[in-house]
Amino acid sequence: MVTTERAMPAGEGGRRPARYAASPGMLTDRYELTMYSSFVEDGSVDNHSVFEAFARRLPTGRRYGMLAGLGRLIPQIVGFGFDDAELRYLLDTGAITPKAADRLANFSFSGDITAYPEGEIYVPGSPVLTAEGPLGECLLLETLVLSVLNHDTAVASAAARMVTAASGRPIIEMGTRRTHEQAAIAATRAAYLAGFASTSNLAGGHIHEIPTVGTVAHAFILAHESERAAFASQVAALGPGTTLLVDTYDIEHGIRTAVEVAGPDLGAIRIDSGDLDIESRRARTLLDELGATNTRIVVTSDLDEYVITALGAAPIDGYGVGTRVVTGSGHPTAGMVYKLVAVADRPGADAPVRPVAKKASGKGSAGGRKTAYRRDGDEFFTLTGKVPSDATAVQVPVIRAGQVVHDPTLDDIRAHARRAIDALPAEARDVADGAPFTTATEEDHR
């Protein structure tokens, strides 16, 4: 485990170290623990069970979703547990019984996880993650599974649409300042796997090996006695291949000064305000007149998939997207749920399970363990466990008996996402609002 060498001061009245890191088991709703305790007390905690994560619907207008978060989730499932201080806290606050505490002290997930690969497309009803094993163990994972998948999937689903809208032009993820500082690291990972080219986030770059980019903010220009002095300082430090920010005072004047200072080999200019369609066209004409024909134009400022689409004909070489990607472009959470779908009366994978599902109004779901597959662009599932010979399976084994059996690199995941988007029907790639291109439906071919 890598930790920083720098000790952190206490916060909040000095009572708690600021960088206390909760064990994965604590990233959980209290009711998971009270249910676990009841199962321990009534003897059902080890009964065989099947839980399933799925989305009942996509965010309004979305034609598909892109699953993300699995690579962050797996280590937290394998590491799921509690330290001694946490167990004491749970006992002291009545969240668990002493008998439950004894079991939790040695908690280790021993079951199976099956899932859609990260970067895969999902639609309403897709069984994106299945947990199978002892009832108490699978139950406890609920909150953590949903936190990770709902956040990362919301970002990747928005990012995938932006990547499609950009038609091959690179997008920089730069939303760190618009989201929680740790969520930002996960968000940049999700955007990158969905096809973003790079990130502004240094921790994300370091941890996930994502290319980082960034040159200067307006503060840099303002801190110098003139725009010219600021450009000269930047070119001296970073070379003429850098990106100069030209809109602090007047864009045309800024571009002229930039080319005077850096020469015609100036790498790029960035425009962060105004009508980006008009300004980018003016900038291209001026740069070409000044001989800076290879200088690229990068634009930023409240971009999303709709704005990027609208700018499709402008002479823009790259986009920076912040707020809208880290907040899921209007849909900051994917809305997945994690439900018990089958349970047995005794432990063991050979125990006969009965399908279960809540019946109350508006929130019904299908019981039984689902095997998903695709045929001719549509998605189906079956409760038989068998993928028909004319169809393609979607799920992969991720954890078997507590051991990780699926651990792709982020580049592998990114390549999978690329293939998944390329396989979408053309209308699904349209950023305009529409219905899901398909819905996972049951086929009974027993």
Place this chain on the structure above:
Amino acid sequence: MVTTERAMPAGEGGRRPARYAASPGMLTDRYELTMYSSFVEDGSVDNHSVFEAFARRLPTGRRYGMLAGLGRLIPQIVGFGFDDAELRYLLDTGAITPKAADRLANFSFSGDITAYPEGEIYVPGSPVLTAEGPLGECLLLETLVLSVLNHDTAVASAAARMVTAASGRPIIEMGTRRTHEQAAIAATRAAYLAGFASTSNLAGGHIHEIPTVGTVAHAFILAHESERAAFASQVAALGPGTTLLVDTYDIEHGIRTAVEVAGPDLGAIRIDSGDLDIESRRARTLLDELGATNTRIVVTSDLDEYVITALGAAPIDGYGVGTRVVTGSGHPTAGMVYKLVAVADRPGADAPVRPVAKKASGKGSAGGRKTAYRRDGDEFFTLTGKVPSDATAVQVPVIRAGQVVHDPTLDDIRAHARRAIDALPAEARDVADGAPFTTATEEDHR
């Protein structure tokens, strides 16, 4: 520093430990480091400077915002820096120069932070946080300051409106599964300081000493052979004072079974589906008929400030709010910016500073260091540094010469927030869409 005893397995192709914790300095956009390097190289890095965080506008329809995040931000400012591996990474990727790396190896914020107290109300233009000190140091804080304040403030601003809508009835924060697992801990802290009564989040409860609540999910009912068996198991483990979830199959039948199993001293029932106004009225009548006159009714299911307001006349004793509070009720980020507002040509607090501000279209801001105050419910600022004798100052010193001088407990902050909401004009507490009740404007009384 407290860390868990449990080692985490490698993730992402085995290359990186899953619980690697980035130093606060890495929670930063790359351009802060490239600018810092340029300032080191051109000799201006220690020039005296003033930066300011503020919101140009509130989210559409909001009449006020509630500042949150300061208690999480302060320790990360004091601990801001980089470890050796991180500095090597920054050098290897060209984000910093060797001369900058030498300085960053011993980085420690030596300046001043002045801010609105956490839980305070803010409006467009309010200078909620001011950093003053060496240009390079203050600049580097930008991304981290904004990440923490934008996230936590978005949650607290939504939560404050929900608390007002609930008119004294307690609200449980239960949105952990709808946001990033670490953001969830910050979100529950923000909701609590804004007046929520409790949380489902165990890590939040443990770290921030917030009361935790939660009993069972539908999975618990479904895992038993009958609803009656589930209720009996829960009452056996948690006593009749528990909250029974009555809507898995049929609400009326569920309530009758609940009272039969737990007796008339049943603590509460929870309804998580259907028309909550109708169902809560039916439930109250039935509970009273069954003699369970003290049994409380708690409702959950997609609540927000608007739904809570609409349910105002229903016989509901408590609300659980999830998705909508952790995602800022439609506005998941507060949209604050952090701008250089004054800079000197040499180091030292006595160096004369010149006000600076970006001039380009649509994103202008006011230069100069602002002192904020309130008079008759309106907010003003002055560049003179002097609060008029008939007005009340808003800002407090938080860090002076790198030392923390403001460290209230979370309960102190919560009490401050309560007073701040109580002091709002009545129309500002209306949840209906409206304009900000005031805007911070400059008074020149020199």
